[in-house]
Amino acid sequence: MNFPSSLQVGQLAPLKCPWALHCRSMFVAGNGAFLDSTGASFGLGLKNDRLNQMLVLLGHVMVDVAVIGAGQTKYGNHQLGLKGMWAEAAENAFASVDQDFDPRQVDEAFIGSVAFGGGQLGNTAALLTEHSGMEGVPVRRVENACASSGFALRDAWMAIKSGQADVVVAGGIEKMNDLSPERKRFWLGVSGDTEWERLAGLTFPGTYALMARRHFHEHQSTHDDLVHISVKNHMHGFENQHAHLRKQVSFEKAASGFMVADPLTLYDCCPTSDGASCVILAADHVVRQFTDDPVWLRSSGAGSDRLALHDRPSITQLVATQKASKSAYSAAGITANDVDLAEVHDCFTVAEMIATEDLGFTESGQGGMFARDGQGIRNEGSVCINPSGGLKSKGHPLGATGTGQAVEVFKQLRGSVESGRQVRDAQIGITHNVGGSGATCAVHVFGRDRNE
Amino acid sequence: MSDSAQWKGYLISYSNDSLLLQSPYIYSDSPVYGPDSDSTTMTVAGIQYLQTQGHQISAIRLPDSVDARVVFMSTSVDSPQRNEELDSATVDWHVIEGDEARLVLSQSDAEHFEFEEPTGTELIDADLFNDMNAAWELECSKQHVSQGAYVSQSQYLEGGAARLSLASQKFDGQIIWPPRQMDSFGNRLPPEEGLLSDAATVESWTKLSAAGAPSEFSLRAPILGGIQTLLVKFVEGPRGVFLVCDDVDYSPNIGDKIEFGVRRIYAQEGLIRYGLKAIPFIV
Numbered sequence: 001m002n003f004p005s006s007l008q009v010g011q012l013a014p015l016k017c018p019w020a021l022h023c024r025s026m027f028v029a030g031n032g033a034f035l036d037s038t039g040a041s042f043g044l045g046l047k048n049d050r051l052n053q054m055l056v057l058l059g060h061v062m063v064d065v066a067v068i069g070a071g072q073t074k075y076g077n078h079q080l081g082l083k084g085m086w087a088e089a090a091e092n093a094f095a096s097v098d099q100d101f102d103p104r105q106v107d108e109a110f111i112g113s114v115a116f117g118g119g120q121l122g123n124t125a126a127l128l129t130e131h132s133g134m135e136g137v138p139v140r141r142v143e144n145a146c147a148s149s150g151f152a153l154r155d156a157w158m159a160i161k162s163g164q165a166d167v168v169v170a171g172g173i174e175k176m177n178d179l180s181p182e183r184k185r186f187w188l189g190v191s192g193d194t195e196w197e198r199l200a201g202l203t204f205p206g207t208y209a210l211m212a213r214r215h216f217h218e219h220q221s222t223h224d225d226l227v228h229i230s231v232k233n234h235m236h237g238f239e240n241q242h243a244h245l246r247k248q249v250s251f252e253k254a255a256s257g258f259m260v261a262d263p264l265t266l267y268d269c270c271p272t273s274d275g276a277s278c279v280i281l282a283a284d285h286v287v288r289q290f291t292d293d294p295v296w297l298r299s300s301g302a303g304s305d306r307l308a309l310h311d312r313p314s315i316t317q318l319v320a321t322q323k324a325s326k327s328a329y330s331a332a333g334i335t336a337n338d339v340d341l342a343e344v345h346d347c348f349t350v351a352e353m354i355a356t357e358d359l360g361f362t363e364s365g366q367g368g369m370f371a372r373d374g375q376g377i378r379n380e381g382s383v384c385i386n387p388s389g390g391l392k393s394k395g396h397p398l399g400a401t402g403t404g405q406a407v408e409v410f411k412q413l414r415g416s417v418e419s420g421r422q423v424r425d426a427q428i429g430i431t432h433n434v435g436g437s438g439a440t441c442a443v444h445v446f447g448r449d450r451n452e
Numbered sequence: 453m454s455d456s457a458q459w460k461g462y463l464i465s466y467s468n469d470s471l472l473l474q475s476p477y478i479y480s481d482s483p484v485y486g487p488d489s490d491s492t493t494m495t496v497a498g499i500q501y502l503q504t505q506g507h508q509i510s511a512i513r514l515p516d517s518v519d520a521r522v523v524f525m526s527t528s529v530d531s532p533q534r535n536e537e538l539d540s541a542t543v544d545w546h547v548i549e550g551d552e553a554r555l556v557l558s559q560s561d562a563e564h565f566e567f568e569e570p571t572g573t574e575l576i577d578a579d580l581f582n583d584m585n586a587a588w589e590l591e592c593s594k595q596h597v598s599q600g601a602y603v604s605q606s607q608y609l610e611g612g613a614a615r616l617s618l619a620s621q622k623f624d625g626q627i628i629w630p631p632r633q634m635d636s637f638g639n640r641l642p643p644e645e646g647l648l649s650d651a652a653t654v655e656s657w658t659k660l661s662a663a664g665a666p667s668e669f670s671l672r673a674p675i676l677g678g679i680q681t682l683l684v685k686f687v688e689g690p691r692g693v694f695l696v697c698d699d700v701d702y703s704p705n706i707g708d709k710i711e712f713g714v715r716r717i718y719a720q721e722g723l724i725r726y727g728l729k730a731i732p733f734i735v
Contacts, residue, residue: 209658
């Protein structure tokens with residue numbers, strides 16, 4: 001049975017198709033083909049917007065996805081190696097599940113990482129699951145630069161949505177601080193357009209500095225606006241026991257930092273962190289085996305853009321973020337105004353300023369004013385931006401960051417973070433994970449409630 | 453009688469059938485190459501100047517110190533050093549290299565030329581000169597390789613024409629640079645055919661501290677106190693990112709006009725990578 005290629009939204013709403021029961025595990029694959037639980041194709045290709053409409057329409061018969069557990073290591077300069085860090089994150093995630101959790105129940109695993117410093121380039125995911133009780137589980141590494149585990153989370157969500165899996169692990173890990181002084185530049189400029197940007201001397205501090213200066217020029221934002229973001233995120237991260245940099249900084253100190261890439265100073269840049277994070281997802285029909293207090297992963301949106309900054313029409317916005325958030329909000333049936341807290345990818349303060357615009361928390365070009373006005377501070381505005389401290393304070397172990405953001409949102413929505421940094425009455429949270437300077441982006445919407 | 457001027461960051465003296473190029477930097481009373489120049493970059497600049505004067509250069513004989521492949525990718529001028537099958541009768545120009553940072557491009561193979569002494573020289577800081585030379589010597593060794601990501605030799609050569617001459621694609625009424633493989637319908641785009649104009653406008657800029665520079669620049673960035681990159685927009689529409697020539701003392705502003713010159717970018721595995729760098733436009 002095929003859908004007509006000119007499918008109208010209303011046509012499917014009743015879903016009185018002869019294979020309605022089958023629909024429970026039906027999945028609209030990336031190529032637009034409809035797959036049933038056996039992998040058989042119902043044919044026809046649909047692209048992004050149509051696909052999202054389909055997912056919304058099918059929402060009441062498709063499986064919903066919940067987060068049943070989440071854990072991480074502290075971010076920072078770890079003595080632990082890869083296996084030890086991953087085991088700690090997985091152990092914390094397993095322990096966070098309210099009922100007994102046996103890792104042998106996991107059907108699939110997706111682990112994000114960029115490069116492990118070159119120490120374990122191949123088959124890293126299999127090595128890690130082997131050491132965390134998930135031996136034999138189908139597993140793979142997901143690599144999308146700093147958005148690696150954001151996309152691992154998306155893949156895990158899709159695996160359950162497809163009906164192919166009921167319990168899935170998404171995680172991420174990076175060990176960045178164990179390189180010798182001779183090899184310490186390994187990480188610089190690995191995820192930009194190597195051929196063109198690297199030959200012009202650019203690494204990401206430089207790339208984001210170009211964006212910042214252009215934003216200042218086009219929108220009359222200033223470096224002081226970025227300083228406000230730095231001060232806020234350090235304040236948020238101060239009480240986060242998992243944060244890399246647990247120290248508050250004054251406006252004056254943050255404004256006068258060492259210049260890293262003009263106009264960005266040390267206080268505009270996230271630290272280089274080690275860390276691992278792990279999230280456990282479950283299909284709605286098995287959730288109650290594990291918890292009566294799940295957090296629902298209501299939608300996943302993703303987008304991509306040209307890798308090199310100079311190949312984009314504008315460098316003061318990230319189209320990938322705009323696409324990902326539009327898709328995620330639409331599928332979850334929300335707007336930016338509904339979001340109570342957002343874990344935003346602030347690898348540099350300017351990245352958060354631009355993200356507040358691209359995610360719809362303020363108008364285009366108004367990110368500087370948003371920060372200047374103190375928006376985003378915990379329990380002071382309509383939305384809390386980076387309650388964990390963000391990448392700036394919590395840290396940025398590249399491959400672990402995306403699922404680390406999900407750990408924070410899971411805990412915030414369940415009210416289980418340190419009491420001093422709880423976002424009040426939080427019902428909806430999002431994660432925003434960006435690869436490099438914006439070539440890839442994944443946005444996820446989490447809620448106390450399932451999609452209506 | 454000859455005319456003296458500046459061209460692509462070099463001093464030149466031109467008469468009808470020959471051109472003198474000289475580095476503007478002076479050390480111990482002699483002209484020396486700046487932080488990212490050598491005989492290859494100055495030869496390219498010389499050929500480009502002659503082309504702007506209307507000379508049709510079929511082929512040129514180069515000294516051993518000049519990278520003939522880079523000259524060809526930058527100017528489309530071939531040489532016996534690059535092309536062994538080249539008919540020697542077509543070689544109508546010669547590059548004569550002196551002991552110092554001076555070159556003569558001539559249609560004559562005479563050993564003696566008379567030019568007006570170029571004006572506009574400046575003393576180069578002795579420590580900078582010596583430190584940069586030592587850094588380049590280390591960097592040019594075959595053992596010097598990058599950490600993490602890097603541009604392989606084949607990748608460098610694949611984009612060579614676009615990087616060195618601004619060769620661009622024309623498709624559907626648009627100029628595309630750097631070159632792309634397919635359009636949004638999955639059709640292969642045509643090969644590069646035209647050149648972008650040698651002028652652009654600064655849209656943004658940064659100066660990256662030495663600690664944050666890619667490993668290819670790890671030896672020289674500390675000497676230079678960091679590296680400066682401009683994001684520029686060409687008249688035809690495309691944008692690009694470029695380092696600044698010779699690390700000149702230049703405080704960019706958005707809207708500044710710049711032009712380009714071929715310079716050394718870095719060396720790895722014994723091969724110097726060349727590319728275009730930005731030169732502040734002098735009205």
